[in-house]
Amino acid sequence: MKTLDELLHEHEFFKGFKPEHLELMAGCATNVVFEAGQYIFHENEEANYFYVIRHGLVALEIHDPRRGPISIDTLQENDVLGWSWLFTPYRRHFDAKAVKLTRAVAIDGICLRTKCENDHTLGYLMMQRFATVLADRLEQTRLQVLKLYD
Amino acid sequence: MINLPSQTTTRQLTDPMKPEPFRVKRVMKESYDTFTLELEPVATDRQFTFAPGQFNMLYMFGVGEIPISISGDPNQPGMLVHTTRIVGSVTKAMSKLKAGDVLGVRGPFGTGWPVSAAKGCDVILVAGGIGLAPLRPVLYQTLAHRDRYGKVVLLYGCRSPEDILFRKELEKWRARFDLEIFVTVDYGDSDWHGNVGVVTKLIPKAPFDALNAVAMICGPEVMMRFTAIELQKRGVDGESIALSMERNMKCAIGLCGHCQFGPTFICKDGPVFNYPQLQSWLAQWEV
């Protein structure tokens, strides 16, 4: 059975991290499983973890009083779920629900934040990775917002 | 540069501005604003053949005429199929047609998708919204001669699950082992268990060989622009990307001047173009 360390090592998101960084992160990581339909987190909750999806499908949702839950994005294998742990006020912005059975590695954000404070090289790499994720998501969201099909 | 099939005229029209009567066999509602017409010629000896990607000018008696891509099976010449959204007075009048009603048809016009150029390659179709309709004939064509092509992949994005066109057909096709279909919506409800997000998101992970693929894109112009860029990021050669353009059309025979896009007439130099042909013009405003 693979160690978390090895799992992280294989994952696209962590390519280029030094082995000692991966070991550090593995120290903050646990394997998690979500059943289909299970909510991973809700809007406004404390954002303590981020998840590296190994398998499955997660929907990001916003709940509207008139329309109910609206899914505005989906994430799957190799995507990273959750970035609010890195920026104040460290609170979730959306709901996240596992649409299908989803396996992920949950990484303790508080633990990792402390480690980033102590090791700025790790901190800088983390910021770089998340900035890229956010930039891609921003471009996609902007296209989505255009309502091109209307 | 892949060769696009040139205009096919099924017969010499004595006056290309005169529509021919076609009878409605069936009207199918696809979504709240989109419907499909199945037509057959009133003249019984007539067969209608076309290349995937071509369009007709459809005439509603006394109301007006508009260009609509053919969305049916090119291997079934007895039936002419068109799928359209309600966007103006002519399409509104068309949405009220019933079986037995007659409308006018002129065509087929324009260049077709590079289906034969795709032989031996992976075929990747990227459709946005109503853009799936002009690409459906390509699916029919490739599936009819499945062994000629490598992987066949359809990436389809639309507004919401209710707007998915040809849903039953897509579900049936999806069950095949030699075709991959990925659908995404701009937003979904709690019953939707599929992808959410723009269709370009599906490109990085789509299962095809970028170095041996022919891509055909159809949808809103912004979507096509970004899709072409995303495909190139993936490694698809610009020369292997085709897209289908749209502009105001009055005659469809290159004489009224309305459909010009830079130096091209979309009705006769298009509507299907090779991406490099249009690249510099697509980036300009108000062309």
Added chain:
Amino acid sequence: MTSNTNSSTKFVLESTDFQRLIDVLAGIGYRVIGPTLDHNAVIYDDIASVTDLPIGWTDEQDAATYRLTRRADEAFFGYVIAPQSWKKFLHPSQVRLWQATLNNGTFDILPDPEKPEPMAFIGVRSCELHAIAIQDRIFIEGEYVDPTYYARRENLFIVAVNCGQAGGTCFCTSVNTGPKVEAGYDLALTEIIDHEVHYFVVEVGSEQGQHVLTQLPVRPADKREAKLPKTITDNTASQIKRHLNTDGIKELLYTSSENSRWDEIAKRCLTCTNCTMVCPTCFCTTVEDVTDLTGQHAERTRKWDSCFTMDFSYIHGGSVRYSTKSRYRQWMTHKLATWIDQFGTLGCVGCGRCITWCPVGIDITAELEAIRQTKVKGEATKEVSNENVG
């Protein structure tokens, strides 16, 4: 269709015999169209007699200016060019394409009416001959032939006229369309008038022209008279004031979509569409489908349209060319650049009508030069700033 038979013999027709030309053409069955006075201008319309011609009149043209003034002599063709071109006869501004009626659940398109009567144009300038050739390429030599144009063009008889003077807005010399008539005519006339003489040197350009000539009281031109068409037109060429610089014109306009000059033009252009209406090569049309009150009868009519209108480029949601700037840019880029890729020639024949009839006097020759200069300046600035950084 007219063809150019190689005839180096020239003839002379006295002005007093000019009526014969009109009569012979009418006798053959042509509808004779030529210059005449109307609405304070020299226009092209049906004529039956020499007296219908604008004898002794000329037109002074300049940017946004047209004035009819009296000449000192009694020349028949002493004017420059009519506001509207022969296009209004070959490519009519309004044509009913067909009528249809509902019939037993389907519709029938009614048989076409009679063909239009053959026409003879008298007074076609060299630039106008080139314009007709350009429209031939669009309407007859493309993949689809336009039956309306073809029906009017196939039996057309052209009596061309060499220009005895240049107009204030002319620039045919820049685009090799004149002033001397070279080809594409049946007969070509050069008017020679002074206090003593008034005659026409006649050149034959086709078999049909030869056929008409045999019925005219002409005599062969002598050596001196035979040189006059060239002498006169050389002199006309020297009078031309405006110049269109066609060097690298396609490349220039293809790379000028963001040139700041367009914004400057847009401040003046009213998108009134005059230029497209008077231009002899503009060909855009729209189609109107109508029905009568009973809904049983429908008609399709084709009408002139202009890329300057707001809804010319309308597709569901809005117009692609929304701004004045984009519409003027479209017209000029089409006329001077993309036309070359589409039809193999420049779209402009240098007749100057767009300059004369633009209510604010926008001059296509000056604007092209301004675009060129703005581009050059822009590139120079970039080079300078790169130098500073380096």
